[in-house]
Amino acid sequence: MYRIGIDVGGTNTDAIILDEHNQLIHSVKSPTTLDIKTGIVTSLRKVLQEAKVDKTKITHAMLGTTQCTNAIVERKKLAKVGVIRLGFPATASVPPYTAWPQDMVEQLTGNYALVQGGYEYDGQVLGEIDEQEINDLLEKWRDKVETIAVIGVFSSIKNDQELKVRDLIWEAYGENYTVSCSSLIGSVGLIERENATILNSALCHVIEATTTGFANALEAEGIKDVEVYLCQNDGTLMSIEYAKQFPIFTIACGPTNSIRGASYLANIKDTMVIDVGGTTSDIGVLQDGFPRESSVAVEIGDIRTNFRMPDIISVGLGGGSIVRVEGGKITVGPDSVGYKIGEEALVFGGNTMTATDIAVRLGLADVGDKSLVSHIDEGFAKQVQSVISSIIANAIDKMKTSSGDVQIVLVGGGNVIIPAEIPGVADIVKVENGGVANAIGASISQISGQYEQIYIYSRQPREESLKDAEEKAVKQAVIAGAEPTTIKLVEVEEIPLAYHPENATRLRVKVVGKMS
């Protein structure tokens, strides 16, 4: 029994094969291509040829990809979206697409309608939906839009109106029509949730091409009857069917896979992970093996959203970071020689002093020709190293939640530049096979479910509310493809609402289970 994991990164597309005990059988890298697809096919073919495993024994294939992110950033292949906001007359002062970049609105055609509907903060009806109004709108939009985003005021408390509108759309346009309901995508905060829902809708063609392309690539290599999954940015997987509904959750799955893969290789579940690349280092925190979630509004392609994203910070420090002395002060990065390190770094015969050259000079790394850096003064090299140390120490401190020294797990091609002693770090664990940590992260992912609602504890006691939320989250996880018996609660967040006379609390829970 084998699993294939593929991760599309900015530079390389990695492919790996794991056995049923999650032992690494083989790994390959090939350059990421402009169309992404060719890189996936190349890596897949290469790993299968080199590993020579019995293809009929491959049971699962997982893909972590940047196609959705790229489509938004590059404004390519996006669908024509119709936006239906339920809540009129409330919310009319800020219509959909306010503060969006104009080129993006043009791509999506900017069609929207504010219609009756929505709920109050306590679940009372703000407005009933008017079926006639919706049906008239759908008649008007027929052939004008390709997908619809439905956003209801306080739909995170009650979403039956959003689902009802989805049914009406399916009645009018057929059940294969893609509809994104905001309650299933973002959290409280209408504008941000609406933006995330619109983006999710806009990605419907991209995700279709991605999933079909991956399935076809597998089939072309003779891999049949496998379970195919896409990676989400919270370190869990989604089935193809689920991914088609929620393409936006693939955004930023790469860094998540990388830090999760590293923690798996190091066999440590609660830790901080530093993935040192050629230009930047990503730092993330794992709690019970999952990345901490970011709490701030996240901008994607200059659009403010609030769907969950991993809390990962990036600093401009990597193996190719350029070392300079300006006015007696040593700087390292944030610019880098990047993928040209093999030509430009001193140890490879180039003319630019990089962080890697310093590591070689100090005997921490053995790459290139070390005689080419022997002229660097040892004292100077040590000073550079202490600059690197303080950049990393500062970044680590930002991610810490308590003052104690932390343990870090170090991965990534540039990890040789990181000194052994860093203030605030108790110990550093370096992992083997760290180079393909992201593909490993993709392959070991689990399946999650999440639920968020405002509960009024004086009416529904806390224990009962928690149970209710957990049950709803479990339902989500099962839909996404989790085995019910393995599902466990991994996260609870409670935020009380200001000015509410009763104990109103926004409650969010997350559960995780193994693939069924």
Place this chain on the structure above:
Amino acid sequence: MRYLDQQAIEYIAVGAAFLGTGGGGDPYIGKLMALSAIEKNGPVKLYSVDEIEDEDFFIPSAMMGAPSVLVEKFPKGDEFVKVFQKLAKYLGREKISGTFPMEAGGVNSMIPIVVAAQLNLPLIDCDGMGRAFPELQMVTFNLDGISAAPIAITDEKGNIGIFETIDNKWTERLARTATVEMGASALVSLYSTTGAQIKKSGVHHIVTLSEQIGEIISAKNRDAKDKLEQLLSLTSGYELFQGKITDVIRETKGGFNFGKMNLEGIEMSKDEQMKVYFQNENLLAEKNGQVVAMTPDLICLVDYETLLPVTTESLKYGKRVRVIGLPAHPKWRTEMGIKTVGPRYFGYDYDYAPIEKLISKAVASHV
């Protein structure tokens, strides 16, 4: 007189959120409302207090309720004007010469701009707090005996209520109940005043101050330290602490968010601790067990690097912040001011001491 354009509004939103001392809501939605109002109606005129006539009549406009509701259910857009005109009609005033904010805060600094744009009225450069406070009677006009009532209150559905009350605390009680029924978010017009009353009882220059603060904070390509120095000199403020939030404890009682956060010192404050107590707004700061700032003086949390204001709702473990203390407007430092918004009103067992004194005491004990 000068005009407030899009750039000015962007700055005011940031600066007012800073003066909101953690309360007053997320400036994002308020800003979007104000920006779409001026896009439709053109820039808003801002009058300084010296430019208004004593006998002219003015009505402030504000939003009441939970900021966390506003981010989900925001107004239709015409309620501001409706409630404003309803109160003017009720008062039998044919001519209203302008509007102004009740408090500095992310949302309530923006609502009067929407009203001013929609009605083509001037905005007056003053407010009733110089910061944000949680209750309607916590207004400098109240200190001078000006009645908040009659108050007009409305929701996006079209319900409108008018209250005549026996005192400003009752205005708070009745308006609060109506607000909850209206969906925890309502629009109010109250504290209608004459030009003379604004001159005597308002906190002047606050819109411009917010704008200046916002401009400093928003400056790109400038060092945080540099910007901070300028900010402190503009506001006569003190940097009280540099730290990381290590714990946030919240509790909801009687319709308010009570809470406490613990901060652990970093950089300048290494090995020191701070506790900040809040009720929607930050009210009391203790450093190493010693009070260093208390209400009505302002306790503002800003992001360590960007200096962007941090609202109470977005407090989160691990966030790195600077704690800044500013002296309150002199009207708050009077006996009546302290009685209305001093530490004891909020249930903290301290006699009010101005931040300047607490700072010099802390410095002295350090030496």
